[in-house]
Amino acid sequence: MxxxxxxxxxxxxxxxxxxxxxxxxxxxxxxxxxxxxxxxRLTDGEWSAAIDFLTAAGHITSETRQEFVLLSDVLGISMLTVAVNEPGLGEADEATQSTVLGPFFVQDSPEIELGGDIAGGAGGEPSWVSGRVTDTAGKPVAGARIEVWEADDDGMYDVQYDHGTLAGRAHLYTDAEGRYRFWALTPTPYPIPHDGPVGRLLQYAGRSPMRAPHLHFKVTAPGFHPLITHIFVADDPYLDSDSVFGVKDSLIRPFTRHDAGTPTPDGREPEGSWTSASFDIALKKE
Structure with missing residues (x-):
């Protein structure tokens, strides 16, 4: 044959x-x-090594770690799937662009009020994040659910710790004018989990496991296409080498740093420095 x-x-x-x-x-x-x-012209030995690699990825996968998502991410398959299915920029209307979900999303995060704090004890520099959710024609979307999550200043997500406490994540809802605001942590660069087979793959390839600093968003509202996206910190050196290829120019935002004692938009006077960022979101109708 x-x-x-x-x-x-x-x-x-x-x-x-x-x-x-x-x-x-x-x-x-x-x-x-x-x-x-x-x-x-794949050899028997190479195919056997591939099977061993996939077996190791399965063994290290758990309820809090998804090695196959990491593999999909570093091979660019996750972002290619986003590109194939994305309803965003490039069409007649201009919806906010999507990017990868990542392996650390958690259902049913704590709810906070507008202006609340997602940190939940996670360490890092405070950051005031605000913006508006509209449709692609600029009409406000009231009551949109915004889920946000991020790593702490040690580059770790809450689910990577053994304490079982949710931190650095929450959800909130836009007001009648589609506006939102909350306290987060200034995003910092961090490596994807690289102590397993995907990490060994990157090391063998001479690639960095580092992700550009970012804050995750998932935005949903009745009648609109769900949006999964990030905002990335402007001028960061990892923007051009993000290990999962997730950076898009339209999602880069300046995080302006303010000195200690500078009053915040909600009237606080923090002892240390803090940053602020603005991110307006346009949703595409279903």
Whole structure:
């Protein structure tokens, strides 16, 4: 049997699949996987090493760590999926652009009031984040749910610790004019978890595990396409080498630093420095 004849036979074996989309996906997967083997002349030893790698990724995956999401991220598959499905900039309307969800989103984060603090004990420099949620025509979206989460100043998310306490994450709702505001932490660069097989892959490739500093957003409202995005800190040296390829120019924002004692927008006078950032969000209608 020739190489192509084998591929054709495997593809045809899925002709009996009842679900059209499943059939399309699995047959395309077979065609592309077989093409990869033929193009690279993959050896038995290399295929065995690949199986060992995937097995190790499965073993290290847990309820709080998803190694396959990390693998998808560092291979750019996560961002390519976003690009394929994104309803944002580049169309006639201009919705805020999407980026990767990442492996650290948690359902049912604590709710805070407008102007509340998401830190929950996480360490870092305070940052005042505010903006407005509208549709692509500029009409305010009242009651939009905004979920935010980020790493602390040690580069760790709450779920990476053993204490079981949620920190550095919360959700809130926009007011009648679509406005929102909250206290967060000034984002800092951090490495993705690199003590497992994905980390070894990056090390072998000579790639950095560092992510550009960012704050995660997930914004939902009835009648609108859900938005998953970040804001990134302007002028950071990792913007051009983000390990998961998540940076988009439209999502970069200045985080302006204020000296200790400078009054905040909500009337505080913090003892240390703090930053402020503005991020207006435009949602695309379903």
């Amino acid at each position: 020739t190489e192509q004849a084998l591929t054709d036979k495997v593809v045809a074996s899925f002709d009996t699949a009842k679900d059209d989309r499943f059939r399309e996906l699995i047959q395309a997967l077979v065609r592309h996987a077989h093409a990869f083997v033929r193009e690279t």
